[in-house]
Structures are given as structure tokens and as C-alpha cells.
Amino acid sequence: MSDLLISHTEYRDKVFACWLGKNIGGTLGTPHEGKRYALGLDFYEPVPEKALPNDDLDLQLVWLQMLEEQGIDPALPHFAEYWARYADAYPWNEYGFWMRNYSRGLMPPVAGCFENYFVDEMGSPIRSEIWACLHPGDPQAAARMAWKDSVVDHAGGEGMHGEMFWAAVQAAAFVETDARTLIRIGLNMIPLSSHVARSIREALWCHDSGLGWGDARERLASRFGGIQPCNAVPNHGFTIVGWLYGQDFGDQLCKAVNCGYDTDCTGATLGATLGILGGTKAIPDRWRKPVGLDIVLHQFTRGLNSPKDITELTDRTVALAEKAAADAPDRGFADKTVLPDDLLSRLFRTDAAIAARNQDIHAATALATGPDGAVEVTLHYGGEPVLYPNIAREVWFSVAGQDEPCVDLKVPQGWTAERLDQTRFRLFCKGEIADRNQLTATLSTGQTAAFTMLGPGEAKGFPAGNNVEMCPKCRARIEACICAG
Secondary structure, eight states, X not given: OOOEEEEHHHHHHHHHHHHHHHHHHHHHHGGGTTOOSOOOOSSOSSOOSSOOOOHHHHHHHHHHHHHHHHOSSOOHHHHHHHHHHHSTTOOSHHHHHHHHHHHTTOOTBGGGTTTOTTTTBSTTGGGOHHHHHHSTTOHHHHHHHHHHXXXXXXXXXXXXXXXXXXXXXXXXXXXXXOHXXXXXXXXXXXXXXXXXXXXXXXXHHHHHTTOOHHXXXXXXXXXXXXXXXXXXXXXXXXXXXXXXXXXXXXHHHHHHHTTOSSHHHHHHHHHHHHHHHHOGGGSOHHHHTTTOSBOOOOTXXXXXXXXXXXXXXXXXXXXXXXXXXXXXXXXXXXSSOBOOTTHHHHHTOOHHHHHHHTSOSSEEEEEEEETTEEXXXXXXXXXXXXXXXXXXXXXXXXXXXXSSOOEEEEOOTTEEEEEOSSSEEEEEESSOOOSEEEEEEEETTSOEEEEEEEOGGGOOOOOTTOOOOBOTTTOSBGGGXXXXX
16 A cells, blocks of 8 residues: 655645634634624724734644643643643633533543533634644544544534544645545544534535525524534534635635634634645735734733744644654655545545544543553543442443553542442442542552542532633633733
8 A cells, every 4th residue: 555645845835824824714703703693704804913812723732732742642631731731711611611620620531521511612623723734634543633632621512523523624635625525524534413514514505505605604503503602513514604605715714704603713714724725825915914924822821832923833733743644654744745546545534533432421531650650541430420429330440552451449438439340340428428539540550540529519510501700800710810910
């Protein structure tokens, strides 16, 4: 089987255009975020003097630093660690609720879905580009990394499906240019039954059936528009509408943003996708000049070793992709792009994406540490991460890279942990249960990992659609207020 080879020069140009398009689309859409009616933009309104700060890019810069420091396939706990270190002040929707869970001791994936009304939102689909650029020409590898990323704050939700979709589309766009083929590749990575997939297919149907842009927009808004303007389902349809109905770079971005709703996200994602497809030559100067090349961080992104501009971001992204390609069995970089005869068959492979999707989200993954180093250990809760008095509960463990691990479990005083096999236990507590309880797993190698089981007092729910408490001055998550600098 011949290798898929991508030209160094072409790849770097597409990565640069990806990040530039991301900044352009995000800046176009940011002033209009949350408007649920059709807009009439044909350019920036207002015209900016520089790129606007946007979490769409900032959170990927957190992952950039994580990849540089932890390697190209970080453990799931590293995602939680880096977010908590550099982006803990973000209060909005899914961001605030995953951090609320993390502060209570829970780890992803369960920290990304427990008492989190916002798992169907756009916070993770906007983080797909880093994985596409890391694995150009390998959509399933990009989708696998997008799963790791998205379960931090969207486990099991439509946001998770959306990020896997776009990571695959954008990874394939480095070597394939046909829009419908790329959309089919992305859809292949996510469940047929997902609402994101249904919205995308509806957008395709509208275009193929000859509906005008306005009719397509209204159809998507009326059939998929939910309570929240940042819901991933209608916004994925709007992004596809902009892509298919637009005539060129600027028109495509405007048609996506003019659909309204989560306009900074639809614009940024489409801008990045078009950048990968066409490279820098496809982005007109009139769209580039107002935003420039500088990266402007949001005030809630703190302490990060951020690239100062798109050029530095591109250089650092390329360096990571070269490391990833060194471990790839059938793709790499060369002086000239060489595409294998079975390119489409390779792009449609889904093994890695399906394996990622099949992982248990009602679980917490931690790093067990000890003299032999660290290994990922997962506690499977078998449901919500809560133990109730007088109700027995079976939990079990899995260990990365081990088919038959053996785990010992220490539980709080007053609890019992009846061993059922080498990794499975029946928990029980007859009396009152504390709000937060530590379980300690010890492997046969002596490595240990701590997990949290909540009591009923810490699991009373949260009003649907409400946000976590924010500082009234800086609007950061109250526990991470930035007023004092």
C-alpha cells in the first residue's frame, strides 16, 4: 500500500490559511452572536481594527501547549488539567458546568455530562482545527482526538458529534476538495441518529432540492432551532448552508453568519475550513487586512504560552504535525503531494472514530501514578457518579493497555466494597453519605489513582438553561474571578 504524502509547502500554507480564516470568520460573526433572525451582512459590521478575541481559537491554544508538553496523544486527564490551569475562568454554559464538576472532584468524561444541560452546544465543535491540522489526510485520527477533547465538556452530547464531524471534514480537506465528499466523510464518523447529522443532511437536501438560501435558513431554524442560540444542531446546518450556497470566500462566510444564532462559531468554523481547502490564495486581501495576523486572547485565557500571531501559531502547529506523521503508518510529508489510488477509501475509514464513540461516558479517567510511572485508569460508575444510602451500586475499573488488570479499592469509613472479580466491586453504605467521597484504586504495580463519588447532598441538580454563578464585575466564573488580576 503506497503512502499518502503531503507537500510541506502546501501543508504549511493551508494551516496558515486555516488559522487566518478562523480569525476572520470569528471576527465577522462575534458582534452578532445570539441574534435569532436572518441578517444582511456583506462584510464586517463594524469593520474591526484587529481580530476580536474568541474562545473558538483560545481553547485550541491551550491544547497546542498541552500537545507540546505532553506529546501528540495526551491522556484524557491532561485535557482536564490544562483547561483548569489556563481557562478555568470561562463561565459560559458547558464550560462553567464541566468546571463545576471538576471542582467537585469529578473527571471527564462524566464531568462533561453530569448535571450539564449544555452538552448539545457549540463549545466543542469550534475546537476541531487543531486535530485536523495534527492529522492531515487522516480523518478518523482527527475524529478520535476530537472525541477526547469534546468529552471534557460535552460528553455524549451533540457538541461531541459536531467536533468529531468537523475534525474529520477538515483533516480530509487537506487532500480532498469536493464539498459533498468531505461532508459525507464527516457524517461517516458520527451516529446516523444524531441530530447534528440530521441537520447537516437537511441542509444538503435543501440545496440539492433547489431551495433558495432564505428558505433553507428558515427550514433549518424552524425544524432544528432550539431554546439556546448556541445549540449545535441548527448551527451545523447553517454552516453547511453558507458553504454550499456561497459563491466565494466572503459570500460563503456571510451566508453562514447571516443565518444568525451562534454566528461567531459558524463563521469561524467555515472560515477555517475554507482556508484549508483553498490556502492563502483563496482569502482576499479585503478580508485579511482588518484582522491582521495578531492573536488577541480573551481575558479569561490566562497564563498561557500563546503564539503572538498566526505565523507563530502555524510554525508550532506544523512542528506538531511532523511529530504525528513520524508515527503514522501510511502518511507523511514530502516535497510534493502524492495521493494514493485508494485515497477515498482511506478517508472514509472509521475504526478509530467508532472505537472512540463506543467508550463509556459514565466514567472518570485519572492517571494512576507510582514508581513505575503513570497509566490511565478509568472508574466506570454504571450511571451517575452518586451513591445513595441503602442502595448497593456496582462499579468497575479498566486500565489502559491491560487486558486483565487487578485493582484494589479503598472506600470511606462506613462503606463496604465487596469484591466481585479483579476489577469489579459492589459499594454499599447503610448510613448517611457525605457530599464528596474519595475512592482510591491501587493497581498490582502499586500505582494509585483517586476518584470521587458524590453523595445525594451534592447531586441536587441545577435549573436547566441557567449558568453557573459569575462575578458581577468581570463576569468570570465566580470561583475564578479575575478582578484582582
